[in-house]
Amino acid sequence: MAKAEVATGEHNFEVVGIARVEGEGTLRLRITAGEVREARLSIFEAPRYFEKLVVGRTPNEVVDIVARICGICPVAYQMGASMAFEHLFEVEIDPQVRALRKLFYWGEWIESHALHVYMLHAPDFLGYESAIAMARDHKPVVEQALRLKRTGNEIMKLIGGRAIHPVSMRVGGFSKTPPRAQVEALHEPLTEALALSQATLKLVATFKAPEFERDPLYVAIKHPIEYGLNEGRIVSSDGIDVPLWGWREAFHEEQHEGTNALHARTTDGRTYMLGPSARVTLNSDQLHPLAQAALQASGLAPQIARNPYWAIAARSVELIHASASALDIVDSYQEPARPFTPWTPRGGETGWGTEAPRGICWHHYDVDENGRVAAAQIIAPTGQNQGMIERDLAEFAPQVLSLPHAEATVRLEQLIRSYDPCISCATHFLNLEIDRD
Amino acid sequence: MAPARSVRVLICGERLRGDDGAAILAAEALDGATRALAEIVHVGQLAVESLLDVPEGTAVIVADAAVGVAPGTVVTLPLEDVVRRIGAAPASSHALPPDQVIALAGELRGGLPHGSFVGIGAERLEFGEELSAAVESSLAGFTATLADEIRRLAAG
Numbered sequence: 001m002a003k004a005e006v007a008t009g010e011h012n013f014e015v016v017g018i019a020r021v022e023g024e025g026t027l028r029l030r031i032t033a034g035e036v037r038e039a040r041l042s043i044f045e046a047p048r049y050f051e052k053l054v055v056g057r058t059p060n061e062v063v064d065i066v067a068r069i070c071g072i073c074p075v076a077y078q079m080g081a082s083m084a085f086e087h088l089f090e091v092e093i094d095p096q097v098r099a100l101r102k103l104f105y106w107g108e109w110i111e112s113h114a115l116h117v118y119m120l121h122a123p124d125f126l127g128y129e130s131a132i133a134m135a136r137d138h139k140p141v142v143e144q145a146l147r148l149k150r151t152g153n154e155i156m157k158l159i160g161g162r163a164i165h166p167v168s169m170r171v172g173g174f175s176k177t178p179p180r181a182q183v184e185a186l187h188e189p190l191t192e193a194l195a196l197s198q199a200t201l202k203l204v205a206t207f208k209a210p211e212f213e214r215d216p217l218y219v220a221i222k223h224p225i226e227y228g229l230n231e232g233r234i235v236s237s238d239g240i241d242v243p244l245w246g247w248r249e250a251f252h253e254e255q256h257e258g259t260n261a262l263h264a265r266t267t268d269g270r271t272y273m274l275g276p277s278a279r280v281t282l283n284s285d286q287l288h289p290l291a292q293a294a295l296q297a298s299g300l301a302p303q304i305a306r307n308p309y310w311a312i313a314a315r316s317v318e319l320i321h322a323s324a325s326a327l328d329i330v331d332s333y334q335e336p337a338r339p340f341t342p343w344t345p346r347g348g349e350t351g352w353g354t355e356a357p358r359g360i361c362w363h364h365y366d367v368d369e370n371g372r373v374a375a376a377q378i379i380a381p382t383g384q385n386q387g388m389i390e391r392d393l394a395e396f397a398p399q400v401l402s403l404p405h406a407e408a409t410v411r412l413e414q415l416i417r418s419y420d421p422c423i424s425c426a427t428h429f430l431n432l433e434i435d436r437d
Numbered sequence: 438m439a440p441a442r443s444v445r446v447l448i449c450g451e452r453l454r455g456d457d458g459a460a461i462l463a464a465e466a467l468d469g470a471t472r473a474l475a476e477i478v479h480v481g482q483l484a485v486e487s488l489l490d491v492p493e494g495t496a497v498i499v500a501d502a503a504v505g506v507a508p509g510t511v512v513t514l515p516l517e518d519v520v521r522r523i524g525a526a527p528a529s530s531h532a533l534p535p536d537q538v539i540a541l542a543g544e545l546r547g548g549l550p551h552g553s554f555v556g557i558g559a560e561r562l563e564f565g566e567e568l569s570a571a572v573e574s575s576l577a578g579f580t581a582t583l584a585d586e587i588r589r590l591a592a593g
Contacts, residue, residue, distance in 0.1 A: 130537070132544060135545055142541070146486060153486075162481075
């Protein structure tokens with residue numbers, strides 16, 4: 001639902017209830033004499049208090065609880081929490097468990113990216129208001145998406161026990177690991193998923209994106225020899241380089257009036273961008289060779305680096321990467337000797353970040369001497385991207401002011417959807433305090 | 438006596454989110470004879486795939502808690518009527534709402550499966566197993582309506 005007001009040179013856009021994003025948000029733009037005075041993505045989804053819910057809980061309880069933050073990326077939350085505690089307790093992870101965790105995560109990426117590329121973002125490029133309308137004319141395209149999504153769900157269900165809010169992840173590994181035969185059964189669907197992913201990028205490369213270029217600060221996890229996922233360091237396009245437990249060394253959260261989500265900035269106050277475009281731009285040389293080849297053939301790397309609308313292409317490249325990497329793991333999998341490494345809790349402070357489909361999801365826990373959480377901070381990707389979304393909106397909005405209002409609104413919503421914001425994830429913080437003069 | 442038609446019941450909801458778990462409780466309360474007439478499938482969130490997987494000739498019931506209906510009110514609608522009620526674009530489609538999932542499945546199948554939606558108006562959707570008073574007091578009626586619908590569809 002959108003409404004506009006034009007009065008005495010002031011032009012206000014208000015998009016109430018942004019479609020095809022997760023959760024409830026509103027976009028407000030205030031434009032005077034062609035100049036954007038204010039761009040605000042307000043998140044009014046109710047706070048969800050997860051950081052308080054985990055206080056007093058044991059590490060394995062925390063892993064179960066944080067999965068409930070999001071129905072689309074629960075693995076990201078479970079992975080970050082588990083690995084933060086493993087870092088504190090100095091738990092050595094079995095190499096096959098490590099591989100299985102990556103497979104688990106690639107399953108989530110495949111499911112999430114397929115959903116976003118096809119159901120949320122492609123309708124914008126193909127001129128439809130929804131996936132339902134698109135399905136009438138492009139049935140094979142939607143069916144392709146569902147087959148990809150199904151494969152992602154199958155992986156998550158096999159390893160996690162169920163696709164939504166999985167239950168098998170625990171500190172040190174899993175409560176149960178699948179036998180080799182069950183993992184091998186994923187070979188065929190993943191082979192199909194790889195082919196479908198390659199077709200996806202070819203399809204996306206035919207899309208026309210709005211003209212819009214800028215040079216954002218990109219932030220992603222970088223690993224010495226692999227595409228950054230859940231190990232490595234947090235790096236940026238301008239030289240930030242901190243350990244995965246050291247997010248606070250380079251970034252901070254701050255409250256902004258009019259939104260229930262905390263924003264994140266670099267310590268010197270800059271906005272930054274996470275997610276597929278950041279990862280592909282910073283780590284393209286570590287993509288799976290099949291993904292690298294497809295990216296090169298598409299010729300879209302420069303557009304991905306500069307135009308936020310081309311995040312759909314970055315997601316498609318990562319669909320190839322996730323499918324190919326998952327297939328490699330499936331083909332070499334050996335069931336671990338034991339599903340998890342035993343550990344002994346200890347008190348202390350710990351943190352860890354992993355690459356959720358939308359970007360780095362960072363956890364920090366203070367653990368008391370009984371091994372229970374005393375304080376928690378969970379930084380979702382959407383809160384970190386929110387400042388960059390508003391900056392992009394402010395820079396892009398003047399280009400669409402001459403368009404009919406409905407068309408301008410679609411372009412602005414499409415820009416927001418490029419970030420695949422997960423507003424439900426962004427509103428789990430504990431305190432909301434607004435100082436007023 | 439064997440039913441005239443196969444019936445699949447898709448139970449939606451989350452038991453840890455208050456009234457959202459009403460359909461799960463209703464399914465658990467079905468008597469054995471009624472259960473034997475249908476395949477009960479717990480799907481959590483209704484996904485397009487769940488409806489695409491319904492075999493031709495099998496009737497389907499989608500059972501879920503619903504918003505936009507007075508708390509505790511039990512409703513039964515043909516699936517076609519659910520699709521006709523689609524409103525404006527949804528606030529979210531990380532998970533499409535049931536009406537849009539049903540519509541999308543209809544587009545992809547070339548028509549909706551024969552069947553119905555059986556719902557109960559929800560009030561309390563916060564964390565925890567506690568139901569609202571309105572849903573608690575209507576749960577038996579919700580179960581009875583679900584059972585009636587299973588028997589009706591199974592009879593052909």
